[in-house]
Amino acid sequence: MWRTVGHPQAVSYLERSLGSGRMAHAYLLVGQRHVGKGTLAQDTARALNCQGESPPCGACSACERIDRGTHPDVLRVGLLSDEKTGRPRTEISIDQMREVASLAALPPYEGGHRVFIIDGAELLSTEAANALLKTLEEPSPKVVFLLLSAAEGILLPTVTSRCQRVELRPLPAQEVAGFLEATGMDPEEAQLRMRLSNGSPGRALDQEFLSRRGEALAQAEAMLSQGSWDRLALAAERAASYDKERDAEFLDLWLGWWRDLLLLRAGCPDAVANADHAAALERTARALSLSQIKGAIHSLRAAAEGLRHHASPRLALEVMVLNLPHLEA
């Protein structure tokens, strides 16, 4: 059974390729974070190696070992932690890709397929991407590469041109809510998380995301009563973490907060995404004018655009925080 939630076209495309024995050598699964790329890759790896009658059965020894991460022919490659600091590194290294290349040259240990799942292909260092390219140029039989990326625009075109592209779009809201309710979640909680998920079912279940969101919303609210000095300190802190992780999720969360203020000001409380913060949002919306809210959204979007176009993150964020309106505490 495929465990991928939604994405019927992508699943049936891969199923058909598997059924006809015409799997490509490499696939690029693209889509926003938590949209289902990892689950689809895992399903494909199981389907390619399953010993049951209707692959991926989920019950045979191969499927179980792939789930546990102990199958010798299925390797998941992603960011490693730094041995000294314990923090995740910022790139997938050439050494990791050399290991992949040497394994890819060997026949599958158990006779099925060797599957390499490269999670976060945009994080390959230039040397690592070039090493991968060499492996893709000389495909061995029974080897399948699954590259996962939320930012395909920064992948080497020479790599992407060797992959079959499979796009996973955000899921419709009600599909996410249905999936959450099927996990036994309380319907009201499911509705809230559905709105926060942005079409990514995995995001709605990610506790770390929920705590990052809590922190970002608290910052968005606190900034309004902060002076320039505190705002600049926050901008510097966020810019430093952006420099390391290249992740502007906090900006999306701040934008979500401001979007909710706009919706409240426009008289559409039912469309508010952060419904569990309704009291604080309503209080803030009452204290701001429509043009102040629109101005703030414009500044946030300009900062996000700046980051996408490689502006100095610190400068882009400093300009933004200083442009936000000020409320007396």
Ligand SMILES: [Zn+2]
């Ligand atoms: Zn199986």
